[in-house]
Amino acid sequence: xxxxxxxxxxxxxxxxxxxxxxxxxxxxxxxxxxxxxxxxxxxxxxxxxxxxxxxxxxxxxxxxxxxxxxxxxxxxxxxxxxxxxxxxxxxxxxxxxxxxxxxxxxxxxxxxxxxxxxxxxxxxxxxxxxxxxxxxxxxxxxxxxxxxxxxxxxxxxxxxxxxxxxxxxxxxxxxxxxxxxxxxxxxxxxxxxxxxxxxxxxxxxxxxxxxxxxxxxxxxxxxxxxxxxxxxxxxxxxxxxxxxxxxxxxxxxxxxxxxxxxxxxxxxxxxxxxxxxxxxxxxxxxxxxxxxxxxxxxxxxxxxxxxxxxxx
Ligand code: UDP
Numbered sequence: 001x002x003x004x005x006x007x008x009x010x011x012x013x014x015x016x017x018x019x020x021x022x023x024x025x026x027x028x029x030x031x032x033x034x035x036x037x038x039x040x041x042x043x044x045x046x047x048x049x050x051x052x053x054x055x056x057x058x059x060x061x062x063x064x065x066x067x068x069x070x071x072x073x074x075x076x077x078x079x080x081x082x083x084x085x086x087x088x089x090x091x092x093x094x095x096x097x098x099x100x101x102x103x104x105x106x107x108x109x110x111x112x113x114x115x116x117x118x119x120x121x122x123x124x125x126x127x128x129x130x131x132x133x134x135x136x137x138x139x140x141x142x143x144x145x146x147x148x149x150x151x152x153x154x155x156x157x158x159x160x161x162x163x164x165x166x167x168x169x170x171x172x173x174x175x176x177x178x179x180x181x182x183x184x185x186x187x188x189x190x191x192x193x194x195x196x197x198x199x200x201x202x203x204x205x206x207x208x209x210x211x212x213x214x215x216x217x218x219x220x221x222x223x224x225x226x227x228x229x230x231x232x233x234x235x236x237x238x239x240x241x242x243x244x245x246x247x248x249x250x251x252x253x254x255x256x257x258x259x260x261x262x263x264x265x266x267x268x269x270x271x272x273x274x275x276x277x278x279x280x281x282x283x284x285x286x287x288x289x290x291x292x293x294x295x296x297x298x299x300x301x302x303x304x305x306x307x308x309x310x311x312x
Contacts, residue, residue: 005029007069007111009060009102010076012039014181015116015174015221019073020044022222024052031066035059037090038078043181060098061090066105071229074102074115077151081144081270082187088146095150096157103161106169114170114229115158117236119277120148121173129244129278132173132236142272155236162234170228175240175279178299179218180306190215193251194300194307197260207269209248214278216241217299220292227288240279241292250296257300 006023010016011032016039020030029052032044036057047053058064060076077094078084084091099115106113122130123138138148161167178190185191196203216239224239245253251264284290294302 003027003029004070005031005068006071006073007031007033007066007105008073008075009033009098010039011055012036012041012043013075013079014043014183015177015218016075017043017181018179018218018222019075019225020047020053022226024050026226028052028071030054031056031069033058033060033064033066034076037087038083038183038186040183060101061093063101063104068109069105069111070109072102072106072111072113073225073229074099074113076102077116078147079118080186080188082185084147085143091146092150095154099154099157103157103167106167107161107165112168112229113158114172114225115154117155117171117173118147118151119173119175119238119240119279120144121152121155122277123148124272124274125276128276129242129280130238131280132238132283139272143270144272169234170231171236172225172228172239173236173279174221175216175238175277176213177216177218177221177240179303184307184310189213189247189250190254190300190303191307193254194258194303195311197254197258197262198307198311200260200262202263202265203251203254204267205247205251205264206267206273208266209251210246211269211273212244212246212276212278213250214241214244215250215296215299216292217294217302220294224284224288224290227290231288233287237283237288238279238281239284239290240281242279242281243296244278245296253297253300257297257304
């Protein structure tokens, strides 16, 4: 039995809470730290009687000490465009001060460290699909910059602690991920479309719907994190599904899965909305032996119960 203790910052969030479950299943004791700005305590309700699990309400933008750990998973940050627009300064602080503090914990205890970064590091990409070697096309002063630049800075701090303090670090670049526990009102495309379809409202496609995203189901994404966590890979690794869909195709898929009679309506495209996004996962395939298994339609079906209950 693995007697290691792991810290998950952002542990009450969508991905953080699934990661807590996976680490507990691997035999870890887990401490989830979250300031509950966008995370929800209810994402961890099912762990209430788990003796190897502990929740600490911590704001990681202030120095903190969660006690000795062997692994730090730094996942704390607002992550949806609606959330980081609402909490822009908190997002910048989570990526900057929060990252220093998470790395200080790893350094202090000699713990391994894995941080959630993002495909937003590539901005509105000029290379397609995006390899880890692509440096990105980011508007440093646009509305998305609070997230994009915070995460680029997160990567820089992480590499600095690796180089200067020899912290054993890893960087996961996450592409659009979906599944149960996404907040209905976080504004992301899958919860928006599911909510609208289940309520019989029009599905709001922004722009003409020709922009693309590639959607990874949460169980695949978590499997990628665990493989990366066990690997010696210090450079960034794309963890995402390489099957690309237009947003219009995504809307049609949601309509098919929900059996909804909702119509599609068109709204203005948000500023700096990336036109195309698709990971090149050659590195994850070859170095981690990882690739996603769950297709979009299957993943949406697996999420349906959760969204039905959330809609009420
Ligand atoms: N989008 C949309 N309708 C919605 C929500 C989002 O058409 O109700 C589009 C959005 O403009 C973007 C894509 O879906 O092109 C993905 O948006 P999301 O907010 O999920 O994540 P992003 O990949 O932009 O961070």
